[in-house]
Every structure is written in structure tokens, then in C-alpha cells.
Amino acid sequence: MKKNPILQILMLFLSILAVSTATASAAETVSKYGTQKVVYHVNYDDAKKQSSTLRNIQNHINAVGAENLDIKVVMHGNGLSMLIKPEALKNLPKFKTANANQSMIQKIDQLKMLGVDFNVCANTVKGRQVDVARDLYDVETSHIVPSGVAELAYLQSKGYLYLRP
Template sequence: MRGFLRICAIALITGSFISVGLAADGQPHHIAIQIDQNDPQVMNLVLNNATNVIEHYRAKNQDVDVDIVAYGPGLHMLRADTSPVQDRIKRLKDMVFPGKIQFSACNNTKQGMEKAEGHEIPIVANATIVPSGVVHLMELQEQGWSYVRP
């Protein structure tokens, strides 16, 4: 009987370590990717990086959140009137990875472009305007998000 109790105790202890490990692995991953260049190749590289990260964690049954932050000349990625990748953005956001990918547009850059061009700058419907792209990246990093600059 003592041997049986000992085995049960070991099983309980081992089970608690396993469940702690599973809980730790169940934590979502977070990555912020910046785009600050008006270059279609770099924009596609950013979208490829995001796709690869999401697919990697999806294959492992783990959650990941991606925030692509556009500022400076990179805001053209999220401009409805100049983006060479807006169809791909819509497809990724709405169909391929709904709820996993966010696009953040810098309002400081948007206002600067509006002043320079003399008209309102339209942003793609799938993007969120943030007050400052750089500050947004900084705050995400302070919250534990990983940061990538392609």
C-alpha cells in the first residue's frame, strides 16, 4: 500500500510539472514589425515575415499576434491611394489570418503628408491609426512584444 501511495504522489508531482509546462507554452507570442521605407520589395518582405511567423506558430498550435507598424515613407504601405500591397493586406487581415495581424499607421506621418500634399491621406480600411508609429513600437516593446526591422 505504501508503494502505491508513493507512486500516486510521484504521479501528482510529475503531473503538476507537466501542466505548468503546458501553461507556459500556451502563452501567446507577440511581434511588432516596422516598415519605414516606401519600397514594394521591403513591404512584401514585411508581409512575408508576418506570414511566416503566424504559420510557424499555427503549426505548433500556439497563438501569435503580429502588429505591422508603418511610419515615415513606409506609410505608403497603408495608404489607400499609393499602396502597392493593399490587396494582399486585405487578404491577410480578412481571410488568411483574421484576428492575428494588425496594421498600425502613424498619425504623425499621415498629418505631415497631408500638410505637404494639401489633401487628406486615405488609409486602407484594414489599418488602425496610432498617434505615433515610433511611440507605438516602443510601447509594444515595453509590454514584452518582440521587435523586427526588416
């Protein structure tokens, strides 16, 4: 079967147009939003609200591009419930909820793969007697900050925009 040269040229032109449009769109996004440093504040234990916050972060990345963002999530107080494993709740009488179920974990993992940092308040860990290794999902020593509130103030002083959805 013979290929039509006009059809081949048309397909090539459409392919080039599609690539250039996508490139122009990406460039427009960068020029509109630039690079951003953002800290998301989580100190509430409502699983739906926490999930919505993670969705907001994903939407933020989709709009601006992971390569143009430096995003940190700072959790303290009840916000730590986002990372508490459901089976750990029995060990933590100072928490009402443990929201690190499979759905939450998948969202967190996806955001971590895109470069989002999740930070945990040491005051909350100590004051609520949380065993980091046993009770929390995927938290290492490097993820723990001395004070959630102090970390928020510090990041804002370093140019991070504060969001609390």
C-alpha cells in the first residue's frame, strides 16, 4: 500500500505543531508562575481535609511543575494524624484519629516522589509520646523539626509562601 506524501507532510506538520504548542504552554506556565517556595501547614486531624490538602498540593504541582516548586508540609499537633498508622492508634491515647491508611499513603508517596518534603514537629512527638519508628508512616530523623510553629516561621522568613488549606 502506497503512502500519500501530502498526508505524510500534513501529519509531520501536525506533530510539530502539537510539540511546539505543548512547549509554548509549558513556557507560559513558567513565565506566569515562575518558581515558588511554599509551605503547607497541617495541624488538623480531619482525614478528608488532610486528603484535600494533598490534592491541593498535587494540583499546585500540576499547574506550576515539580521542577519549579520547593514544597514543604509541616505537621504538628493533631496534624500528625496524617502519618499515624491505623494500628498504632491504640498506643497513642492523645490522638483521636490515625489517617495513614492505604489511600493517604499512596498520595503521600506520590508527592514525595515529586520532591515534596513532609516535616514533623518534635514537640508533638515528645509531648504525645509518639514512637516514630513504630507509629508513623515513613518518617526518618531528618524529617523531624524541633518545633512545627518555629519551622513555619523560619520557612516564611526564608521566602516560603504560607498556605493552610
